[in-house]
Amino acid sequence: MRPLLTSVKAATVAAALLLAPAVASAxxxxxxxxxxxKFSFEGPFGTFDRASAQRGFQVYKEVCSNCHSMRQLSYRHLAGIGLSAAQIAAIASQFQVQDGPNDNGEMFERPARASDRFRRPFANDAAARAANNGALPPDLSVMVKAREGGADYIHALLTGYEDPPPGVTVAEGMNYNKYFPGHQIAMAAPLNTEGQVEYVDGTKGTIDQMATDVVTFLSWAAEPELEQRRAMGVRMVIFLTILGGLAYAVKRKIWADLH
Structure with missing residues (x-):
C-alpha cells in the first residue's frame, strides 16, 4: 500500500511541475x-485638445511627477500646449534645479528657467528604487510610444485598478490591475479619488477625466510634431493628386495627337 501512495504522490508532484509552466505560459x-x-488626436485629421493637454500637465505635475520623470521635455516646450511665456516662467520658477559651478567651484541651486529640463523627482535611479520598494518608475517622455496599445493602454492602466477576483492572490507590495500584463503591478493606483486634482478651469476631476487628460498630455509629449506631420501629409496627397491629374491630361493629349 505504501509504495502505491508513494507512486501517487510522485505522479501528483510531476503533474504539478508539468502544468506550472503551462499555466505561466497561458x-x-x-x-x-x-x-x-476616443481621443481628439486620433485619425488622419486628429489634433491635440489643448485644454485637455493643459489639464493633463496639471495632473502630471501634481500626481505623476512625484515618482516619474520626463527628462526629454524642457519647460519651454509647454508652449506647444498653448501656455504663454509668462505662464511657463511661473511654472518653472516653482522648482529648484542644480547649477554651477560658481566662482568658488561649488554647485548651487536656483529656480528653474524655461530652458531647463523638467526636474527629476529623485537624484538618481538608486534613490528612486529605494523610495518605491525596489521598483524603478520609468520616464514618461515617450511612454505612449513605448507601450503596445499606446494611449488606449495607458488610459486603461490608469483606470484598471480594482479588487482581485475570488481565488486570485496578489503578492505583497503589488496591486491588482485588470489591464496590466500578469495583472499585478507595483505601482499603486495614482488616480484614486474623484476630485483628486482640482482643475484650474473648473472641469470636474473624475478619474476617467484625469486619465484622459494626462494621456493627452503624454501623447503630445511623445509626438509634439504630430499635427505638423499630418498636415504635411495632407498637402502631399493633394499635390500628388493634382500632379497625377496633370500627367494624365498630358498623356491623353500626346496620344490623341498620335492617333
Missing amino acids: QEHEVIHLPDT
Whole structure:
C-alpha cells in the first residue's frame, strides 16, 4: 500500500511541475482587450485638445511627477500646449534645479528657467528604487510610444485598478490591475479619488477625466510634431493628386495627337 501512495504522490508532484509552466505560459500570452478611448488626436485629421493637454500637465505635475520623470521635455516646450511665456516662467520658477559651478567651484541651486529640463523627482535611479520598494518608475517622455496599445493602454492602466477576483492572490507590495500584463503591478493606483486634482478651469476631476487628460498630455509629449506631420501629409496627397491629374491630361493629349 505504501509504495502505491508513494507512486501517487510522485505522479501528483510531476503533474504539478508539468502544468506550472503551462499555466505561466497561458498568463504570459493572455490577450487583454483594451477599451477604445476616443481621443481628439486620433485619425488622419486628429489634433491635440489643448485644454485637455493643459489639464493633463496639471495632473502630471501634481500626481505623476512625484515618482516619474520626463527628462526629454524642457519647460519651454509647454508652449506647444498653448501656455504663454509668462505662464511657463511661473511654472518653472516653482522648482529648484542644480547649477554651477560658481566662482568658488561649488554647485548651487536656483529656480528653474524655461530652458531647463523638467526636474527629476529623485537624484538618481538608486534613490528612486529605494523610495518605491525596489521598483524603478520609468520616464514618461515617450511612454505612449513605448507601450503596445499606446494611449488606449495607458488610459486603461490608469483606470484598471480594482479588487482581485475570488481565488486570485496578489503578492505583497503589488496591486491588482485588470489591464496590466500578469495583472499585478507595483505601482499603486495614482488616480484614486474623484476630485483628486482640482482643475484650474473648473472641469470636474473624475478619474476617467484625469486619465484622459494626462494621456493627452503624454501623447503630445511623445509626438509634439504630430499635427505638423499630418498636415504635411495632407498637402502631399493633394499635390500628388493634382500632379497625377496633370500627367494624365498630358498623356491623353500626346496620344490623341498620335492617333
